[in-house]
Amino acid sequence: xxxxxxxxxxxxxxxxxxxxxxxxxxxxxxxxxxxxxxxxxxxxxxxxxxxxxxxxxxxxxxxxxxxxxxxxxxxxxxxxxxxxxxxxxxxxxxxxxxxxxxxxxxxxxxxxxxxxxxxxxxxxxxxxxxxxxxxxxxxxxxxxxxxxxxxxxxxxxxxx
Amino acid sequence: xxxxxxxxxxxxxxxxxxxxxxxxxxxxxxxxxxxxxxxxxxxxxxxxxxxxxxxxxxxxxxxxxxxxxxxxxxxxxxxxxxxxxxxxxxxxxxxxxxxxxxxxxxxxxxxxxxxxxxxxxxxxxxxxxxxxxxxxxxxxxxxxxxxxxxxxxxxxxxxx
DNA sequence: GTCTCTGCAAAGGTTTTGCAGTAAC
DNA sequence: GTTACTGCAAAACCTTTGCAGAGAC
Numbered sequence: 222x223x224x225x226x227x228x229x230x231x232x233x234x235x236x237x238x239x240x241x242x243x244x245x246x247x248x249x250x251x252x253x254x255x256x257x258x259x260x261x262x263x264x265x266x267x268x269x270x271x272x273x274x275x276x277x278x279x280x281x282x283x284x285x286x287x288x289x290x291x292x293x294x295x296x297x298x299x300x301x302x303x304x305x306x307x308x309x310x311x312x313x314x315x316x317x318x319x320x321x322x323x324x325x326x327x328x329x330x331x332x333x334x335x336x337x338x339x340x341x342x343x344x345x346x347x348x349x350x351x352x353x354x355x356x357x358x359x360x361x362x363x364x365x366x367x368x369x370x371x372x373x374x375x376x377x378x379x380x381x
Numbered sequence: 382x383x384x385x386x387x388x389x390x391x392x393x394x395x396x397x398x399x400x401x402x403x404x405x406x407x408x409x410x411x412x413x414x415x416x417x418x419x420x421x422x423x424x425x426x427x428x429x430x431x432x433x434x435x436x437x438x439x440x441x442x443x444x445x446x447x448x449x450x451x452x453x454x455x456x457x458x459x460x461x462x463x464x465x466x467x468x469x470x471x472x473x474x475x476x477x478x479x480x481x482x483x484x485x486x487x488x489x490x491x492x493x494x495x496x497x498x499x500x501x502x503x504x505x506x507x508x509x510x511x512x513x514x515x516x517x518x519x520x521x522x523x524x525x526x527x528x529x530x531x532x533x534x535x536x537x538x539x540x541x
Numbered sequence: 542g543t544c545t546c547t548g549c550a551a552a553g554g555t556t557t558t559g560c561a562g563t564a565a566c
Numbered sequence: 567g568t569t570a571c572t573g574c575a576a577a578a579c580c581t582t583t584g585c586a587g588a589g590a591c
Contacts, residue, residue, distance in 0.1 A: 244566095247569095247570080248570080248571095249564085249565050249566070249569090249570060249571070250565080250566095251564075251565070251570085251571060251572080252564090252565095252571095252572090253571080253572070254571095269555095270555080270556080271555085284572085284573085285572070285573040285574065286556095286573090286574095287556085287557075287558085287572085287573070287574075287575090288571085288572055288573065290555085290556060290557075291556095291557085291571085291572085292571095294556090309554085309555090310554080310555075310580095310581090311554085311555065311556095312555085312556090324513060324517055324519055324521065326519070333517055333519065335513055335516055335517060336516075337509070337512070337513075338509075338512050340500055345509070349497070349498075349505070349526070349528075352497070352498050353484060353495055353497075353528055353530075354530075356495055356496075357484055357493055357495060357530075358533055359484055359486070359493065359530040359531060359532055359533065360530050360531045360536060361484065361528060361529075361530035362528070362529045362530050364526055364527070364528055365526070365527040365528075365529075366509070366524055366525070366526055366527075367524070367525045367526075367527065368509075368513055368521060368522070368524055368525075369521075369522045369525075370513075370514075370517075370519040370520050370521035370522050371519060371520045372519055373518055373519065376520060404591095407544095407545080408545080408546095409544090409545060409546065409589085409590050409591075410590080410591095411545085411546060411547080411589075411590070412546095412547090412589090412590095413546080413547075414546095429580095430580085430581080431580085444547085444548085445547070445548045445549065446548095446549095446581095447547085447548070447549075447550090447581085447582075447583085448546085448547055448548065450580090450581060450582075451546085451547085451582085452546095454581095454582095469579090469580090470556090470579080470580075471579090471580065471581095472580085472581090542591100543590100543591085544589105544590090544591090545588105545589090545590075545591095546587105546588080546589075546590080547586105547587085547588070547589085548585100548586095548587090548588100549584105549585095549586100550583105550584095550585105551582105551583085551584090552581105552582080552583070552584095553580105553581080553582065553583080554579100554580100554581090554582100555578105555579085555580095556577105556578085556579080556580105557576105557577080557578070557579085558575100558576085558577070558578080559574105559575095559576090559577095560573100560574095560575105561572105561573100561574100562571105562572085562573090563570105563571080563572070563573100564569100564570090564571075564572085565568100565569085565570075565571080566567100566568085566569085566570095
């Protein structure tokens with residue numbers, strides 16, 4: 222048995238846990254952070270910094286663009302959101318807490334979540350990390366796997 | 382047996398093969414392309430567009446920076462050089478023809494080549510590609526695996 | 542001769558920075 | 567009360583673009 226896909230939009234952490242995670246890093250649970258985490262976990266979508274900025278604006282949750290950028294990065298470093306590369310050289314974010322990766326279609330911009338297979342009894346990413354650590358003697362971070370491809374829609378359009 | 386590391390600085394292709402590869406794409410074997418490929422295959426190092434620009438300049442091979450950028454991309458698309466993400470959000474290039482990946486240390490900027498293991502009788506990248514294609518129904522490109530970590534040197538420095 | 546390429550400078554787009562006021566703790 | 571954070575605008579950054587002249591085929 223290899224795959225274990227599950228993509229529930231379950232809420233990652235409650236406010237208390239979030240606050241605790243932030244506190245441990247000397248970070249505060251400010252309004253922007255509440256608003257951003259709230260949006261991401263409710264919408265369960267993939268957004269860019271600017272997209273998030275605009276979406277929040279429409280909602281009435283006004284944050285400055287630089288605040289959105291700053292906090293998206295801070296929250297990603299704290300492990301509260303996931304960051305990955307979108308279609309136009311822009312970073313995308315989601316707050317899905319389950320281990321997953323993304324496939325991006327450069328033509329349509331569409332993003333699809335994927336769960337990677339297990340290898341040798343462990344998630345592919347961990348397997349890879351340990352392998353590279355043995356191989357190089359370096360202390361390796363969680364591997365980033367970035368996948369691009371053509372969505373069925375793009376192929377149907379006859380785009381080459 | 383899984384690994385098969387070998388990092389010979391063997392010259393990828395001779396001038397004739399390069400010209401042929403380019404011709405097939407309607408591309409010309411211009412001086413900038415000769416110079417860039419020559420440098421990369423001789424030095425067998427990882428360089429950024431700007432680094433390459435400066436290195437060539439010192440050598441007396443003057444190319445404009447935009448020409449370097451353009452051709453690095455063109456050559457990467459033609460499969461004549463490999464492109465990957467360096468430490469500062471800049472793209473790095475090498476001309477090593479053998480299937481390999483890179484580990485980058487964000488602190489020192491150091492880059493180390495790695496050969497990824499095989500899984501189920503095929504290179505990890507192919508395995509992953511096929512897996513994701515089955516899983517999503519998308520037509521997936523060659524997966525990009527990007528690895529970061531702390532080089533022994535960085536750890537020795539006591540950098541946290 | 543044709544068609545791609547070069548070089549220059551200027552623009553592009555995303556992300557970061559500096560600083561004074563504000564708010565979390 | 568401290569200390570981190572916000573917001574604004576301006577800047578920084580890598581990379582791309584437009585166009586006239588040059589060079590590969």
